[in-house]
Amino acid sequence: MARNPDQRTKKPLHYHLIGIGGTAMASLAGLLKAAGHTVTGSDENVYPPMSTGLQEMGIAYSEGYRAENLEPRPDIVVVGNVVSRGNPELEEVLIRKLRYTSAAATIKEEFIWGHHSLAVAGTHGKTTTTSLLAWAMESAGLNPSLLELFRD
16 A cells, blocks of 8 residues: 655654553654554553653543553554563454554654655664764755654
8 A cells, every 4th residue: 555755744643652651653643643643552561761751742542452542442452572472452453453563663654654764773873873864954945854763
């Protein structure tokens, strides 16, 4: 399904993120909100800096996983990689046949599709390398944007 890469012409959607308290998922929540979408979520044991970051961005989330967290009905449910079968919220997504996807697919569809992208990976020097790439692109008259995800 090809989507229009121009963010300004996209219809705002309601995204619900199961596992919103993780570093990558909370960052994705902020990106989606900044793009004009409605964002809700759920998680267990959400603590700073993610809890305060979500609060500062005005993103509501529920503590614990329950079927009721899916009201009002979201357009798309993003299932975090820490969520597996047996999770009551995920089971309700499947029972109700709600549209669901992963964080990586959401990033591709919402932010990368239709744009050129570079990925920097490795053990050391990722932030430095990314900064140098952004500086080089900006110096060349381009308007780069940055999405930086960290994994432990």
